[in-house]
Amino acid sequence: MQMIIDFIFKLIFIATVFHLSEALGELTSVVDGNPLELTATSLDVFIDQLPDLALFHANSNFFSGTISPNIAKLPYLYELDISNNLFSGPFPSAILGMNTLSFLDIRFNLFTGSIPPQLFTKDLDILFVNNNNFIQQLAEILGNSHILYLTLANNKFFGPIPRTIAKYFSGLSEVLLLNNMLSGCLPYELGFLTETVVFDAGNNLLTGPIPFSLGCLKKAEVVNFAGNLLYGGVPEVVCAMANLANLSLSDNYFNQVGPICRGLIKKGVLDARNNCIRGLPGQRSLAECMAFFSKPRYCSYRQTYRYLPCWFPHFSGSRTGLTEPAPAPF
Numbered sequence: 001m002q003m004i005i006d007f008i009f010k011l012i013f014i015a016t017v018f019h020l021s022e023a024l025g026e027l028t029s030v031v032d033g034n035p036l037e038l039t040a041t042s043l044d045v046f047i048d049q050l051p052d053l054a055l056f057h058a059n060s061n062f063f064s065g066t067i068s069p070n071i072a073k074l075p076y077l078y079e080l081d082i083s084n085n086l087f088s089g090p091f092p093s094a095i096l097g098m099n100t101l102s103f104l105d106i107r108f109n110l111f112t113g114s115i116p117p118q119l120f121t122k123d124l125d126i127l128f129v130n131n132n133n134f135i136q137q138l139a140e141i142l143g144n145s146h147i148l149y150l151t152l153a154n155n156k157f158f159g160p161i162p163r164t165i166a167k168y169f170s171g172l173s174e175v176l177l178l179n180n181m182l183s184g185c186l187p188y189e190l191g192f193l194t195e196t197v198v199f200d201a202g203n204n205l206l207t208g209p210i211p212f213s214l215g216c217l218k219k220a221e222v223v224n225f226a227g228n229l230l231y232g233g234v235p236e237v238v239c240a241m242a243n244l245a246n247l248s249l250s251d252n253y254f255n256q257v258g259p260i261c262r263g264l265i266k267k268g269v270l271d272a273r274n275n276c277i278r279g280l281p282g283q284r285s286l287a288e289c290m291a292f293f294s295k296p297r298y299c300s301y302r303q304t305y306r307y308l309p310c311w312f313p314h315f316s317g318s319r320t321g322l323t324e325p326a327p328a329p330f
């Protein structure tokens, strides 16, 4: 019922939708012959003329500059899309004054600095901030978030993946953390991301072993940890995931794979190139591996790496002595 009401509202609002691409002629006159620069003043003109604006889609232009604080005066605006432009500087604080916003897309810009924590206290359902230059601890972002769909890839988010990750991402089918500067060891709580189909943490600075619990991502089809500092054995229970189509572990320091994982390599599902696995082709040089392992490496909560928070035939239970049941995540 709620969905139908939402839909009807959307239809009503669509009457006042402002698609910038269609209105480019108007824009040209507004900004005095330079349609490619949305400035605070030009946006103010739109805001004055279109007080009923509900959706603002200005994606894929060459807009730069800042967002007018007057945007907060649009009482019905619930979707703001300024993605794929050249906006730069800190997070546009004007957005913090927008109380009706449920969809915010600022991805593919040049924003820097951090995302203000106030943003996460809003009723945002969808937030796309990927492909900017935000520099911030991941834990700070997830700290208060209730956002249903959040994309963080291709920024400079740093620090460890918080142990509370499942609290924020457990409903998400895609967890995209790739191309950031995340560091530290992987928490076993990743195993509680039961809805995840795509988990991508490629190209970060993550280290330590892969927790067995990852094998509990029952819906996972694509798992990417390529280009990190992970090491140890690749857990067989992870290679045994039923729906796995692409497990990318290349460019790490893994040094062991069992028969199930070797089967995946043969099938082209597991990419384990450029690691330290003896007997496999395309591995790092012995010198490179020795240099890596000559430094002491340590993850706390050692015992948690064998936790298995789901039932897995052949792996679960005391018979193998390999795994332990896991405590609740939070």
Ligand SMILES: *[C@@H]1O[C@H](CO)[C@@H](O)[C@H](O)[C@H]1NC(C)=O
Binding pocket: 200, 202, 222, 224, 226, 246, 247, 248
């Ligand atoms: C598997 O995933 C990796 C990382 O996301 C990607 O680069 C690669 O192209 C994928 N391989 C296939 C066969 O889809």
